[in-house]
Amino acid sequence: MEERLTRNAARNIFYGSTAVCLTIFVALVAQSHWYMVNSSTAKSPLTESVAEGKRIWTERACANCHTILGEGSYFAPELGNVWLRYGGDTDAQAARDGLKGWFQAQPSGVEGRRQMPQFHLSDQEMDEVIDFLKWTSEINTQSWPPNLAG
Amino acid sequence: MKYQSQSVALYYFYGALVLFLVQVSAGLLAGTVYILPNLLSETVPFSIIKMVHTNALIVWLLMGFMGSTFYLLPEEAERELYSAKLALGQFWLFMIGALAAVVGYLFGIHDGDKFLEQPVPIKLAIVVVCLMFLFNCTMTMIKGRRTAIANILMLGLWFAVLLFLFAFVTPSNIAIDKLYRWWVVHLWVEATWELILAAILAFLMIKMTGVDREVIDKWLYIVISLTLISGLIGTGHHYFWIGAPAYWQWLGSIFSALEIVPPFALVIFCFSMVWRGRRDHPNQAALLWALGCSVLTFFGAGVWGFLHTLSPINYYTHGTQITVSHGHLAFYGAYVMVNIAMFTYALPYLLGRHPFNQRINMWGFWVTSSAVVFMTVTLTFAGVVQVQLQRVMGQSYMEVQDQLVLFYQMRLGAGIFVVLGTILILYSLMAVPKRAAVQPA
Ligand code: HEM
Ligand code: HEM
Ligand SMILES: [Fe+2]
Numbered sequence: 001m002e003e004r005l006t007r008n009a010a011r012n013i014f015y016g017s018t019a020v021c022l023t024i025f026v027a028l029v030a031q032s033h034w035y036m037v038n039s040s041t042a043k044s045p046l047t048e049s050v051a052e053g054k055r056i057w058t059e060r061a062c063a064n065c066h067t068i069l070g071e072g073s074y075f076a077p078e079l080g081n082v083w084l085r086y087g088g089d090t091d092a093q094a095a096r097d098g099l100k101g102w103f104q105a106q107p108s109g110v111e112g113r114r115q116m117p118q119f120h121l122s123d124q125e126m127d128e129v130i131d132f133l134k135w136t137s138e139i140n141t142q143s144w145p146p147n148l149a150g
Numbered sequence: 151m152k153y154q155s156q157s158v159a160l161y162y163f164y165g166a167l168v169l170f171l172v173q174v175s176a177g178l179l180a181g182t183v184y185i186l187p188n189l190l191s192e193t194v195p196f197s198i199i200k201m202v203h204t205n206a207l208i209v210w211l212l213m214g215f216m217g218s219t220f221y222l223l224p225e226e227a228e229r230e231l232y233s234a235k236l237a238l239g240q241f242w243l244f245m246i247g248a249l250a251a252v253v254g255y256l257f258g259i260h261d262g263d264k265f266l267e268q269p270v271p272i273k274l275a276i277v278v279v280c281l282m283f284l285f286n287c288t289m290t291m292i293k294g295r296r297t298a299i300a301n302i303l304m305l306g307l308w309f310a311v312l313l314f315l316f317a318f319v320t321p322s323n324i325a326i327d328k329l330y331r332w333w334v335v336h337l338w339v340e341a342t343w344e345l346i347l348a349a350i351l352a353f354l355m356i357k358m359t360g361v362d363r364e365v366i367d368k369w370l371y372i373v374i375s376l377t378l379i380s381g382l383i384g385t386g387h388h389y390f391w392i393g394a395p396a397y398w399q400w401l402g403s404i405f406s407a408l409e410i411v412p413p414f415a416l417v418i419f420c421f422s423m424v425w426r427g428r429r430d431h432p433n434q435a436a437l438l439w440a441l442g443c444s445v446l447t448f449f450g451a452g453v454w455g456f457l458h459t460l461s462p463i464n465y466y467t468h469g470t471q472i473t474v475s476h477g478h479l480a481f482y483g484a485y486v487m488v489n490i491a492m493f494t495y496a497l498p499y500l501l502g503r504h505p506f507n508q509r510i511n512m513w514g515f516w517v518t519s520s521a522v523v524f525m526t527v528t529l530t531f532a533g534v535v536q537v538q539l540q541r542v543m544g545q546s547y548m549e550v551q552d553q554l555v556l557f558y559q560m561r562l563g564a565g566i567f568v569v570l571g572t573i574l575i576l577y578s579l580m581a582v583p584k585r586a587a588v589q590p591a
Contacts, residue, residue: 144390
């Protein structure tokens with residue numbers, strides 16, 4: 001190999017293959033972007049409230065304990081489908097009340113149990129976060145997670 | 151040390167080592183909270199501790215890369231750095247920015263995208279630091295000798311910084327947000343940083359084995375071609391379940407499965423260079439780190455990455471302790487070890503001494519590496535049990551976690567040894583014995 005392949009040839013292979021793969025990758029991501037905006041996340045409109053909920057989600061770094069769609073941290077339950085776990089698809093009001101009750105009851109203070117902080121969210125902020133979680137649960141994720149446990 | 155301006159690397163190496171200790175200590179604390187969950191929960195919650203752990207990691211690795219570049223570039227370009235003053239100013243800006251970020255985290259000032267939690271002003275400061283760095287290095291390079299190693303190193307660094315600009319993209323659509331987060335996270339560790347890693351290892355191989363540059367360059371190009379052919383489209387292994395099109399299950403699985411090839415090539419490369427070169431380099435500790443780096447990159451990135459990269463498997467393992475186990479061995483094996491290899495190699499030259507404290511350094515190597523491997527294995531078992539109980543049988547998350555306590559205790563035990571090993575490494579590199587022989591000029 002070493003006799004046949006010169007250094008310049010090796011360099012050209014590198015630049016050539018990288019350019020090809022990069023082009024394919026960027027094109028596919030552009031197509032994916034379009035698909036995600038118009039199809040997989042388009043079940044419900046992305047309202048002001050959902051956007052605000054996402055902002056709170058980021059600002060409070062919920063993903064530094066939780067996963068969402070399987071990404072984040074592994075210290076607390078998956079939240080991409082928590083809306084469904086709370087039965088939001090059958091009784092939306094009960095799920096909303098249940099989640100609000102959850103936020104207000106933290107930290108549980110139970111000895112030896114992992115704690116979630118009290119974030120002092122206003123009623124409106126809780127609604128926004130819940131709208132965001134509901135919206136996220138409607139994304140077409142190729143049927144991940146395998147079950148309600150997340 | 152052949153060029154005066156190389157000495158700025160000292161600041162970067164010492165700064166990186168201090169942050170290394172901060173990083174593993176925060177990790178140890180996070181691991182303790184897993185066992186004692188009420189600890190600090192009202193003052194410094196787990197989320198903040200983890201943020202400090204991962205951000206300190208990223209920052210010290212980058213600082214190490216920058217220091218390594220400042221050391222390596224003058225020797226490759228055969229001239230002084232464009233501006234040593236600029237490099238020094240950049241160091242302090244970076245260090246102060248990093249400390250400001252950590253203090254900010256403790257007071258709850260942060261964003262929330264994983265690994266990219268830095269608030270916007272800190273992100274901007276990072277960009278300024280990077281531009282200072284790239285300007286300085288690029289000017290050095292274009293005025294000096296052009297080598298393959300320097301070219302590839304700079305290519306990796308330039309693209310790493312360009313990709314960081316995607317950290318500013320935080321759309322309200324969380325799926326789109328994730329789509330581009332991987333342009334930073336994946337395209338850093340599995341593309342651009344691998345160019346940096348390969349270039350630094352190639353530099354160390356030239357210096358320590360004396361093998362001909364022509365041969366090394368050829369290997370280098372082969373390794374990085376394989377890296378980018380598999381790694382660019384391989385980003386698809388993060389696009390399985392976030393709302394992206396289904397074709398990523400095929401593309402992501404196939405291309406990322408090929409990602410095991412470049413780390414394997416890296417192992418063959420390093421060992422065959424050492425085999426055919428001379429084996430009398432006085433710095434055996436640096437050689438140990440360089441070879442160890444190639445091996446644990448192969449296991450951490452290659453084997454532990456392959457373990458969960460095929461979409462039918464990732465469907466069950468996605469976002470479990472399997473991910474954490476892989477994250478630890480891959481980051482340690484590749485980027486921690488390449489940095490320590492470079493520090494171990496360069497510090498004696500920078501200080502004008504013969505290699506010193508080699509025994510302690512090698513103890514640090516074995517203690518830290520075995521402990522990280524043990525931690526990885528522990529977390530892998532935790533992950534397998536978690537997958538079975540939660541993903542297959544459908545038990546609730548918290549119920550399952552209660553059954554993983556034993557694994558978390560063993561992780562903590564291993565973590566104590568990681569921190570002890572880190573202290574050995576720091577001591578061996580920073581406590582220069584007064585009697586260490588002076589290197590002839
Ligand atoms: C050189 C050594 C280390 C490296 C390179 C490292 C790297 C990392 C990385 C990359 C992550 C993010 C993983 C992910 O989210 O997939 C992480 C998280 C974490 N690390 Fe480390 N770490 C090190 C040492 C330690 C030690 C000594 C401990 C403690 C025993 C520790 C405990 C943790 C914990 C608890 C998390 C959070 C996992 C979660 O989200 O639940 N790490 N570390
Ligand atoms: C040195 C190189 C590598 C490093 C430092 C690294 C590190 C990491 C980290 C920290 C994560 C968690 C990311 C997050 O959730 O934000 C991750 C995820 C992942 N890595 Fe790697 N990795 C490397 C190479 C590889 C390779 C070569 C493969 C495949 C062969 C691979 C396969 C994966 C997969 C499939 C995931 C997703 C896990 C999940 O679904 O939860 N990695 N990696
Ligand atoms: Fe990846």
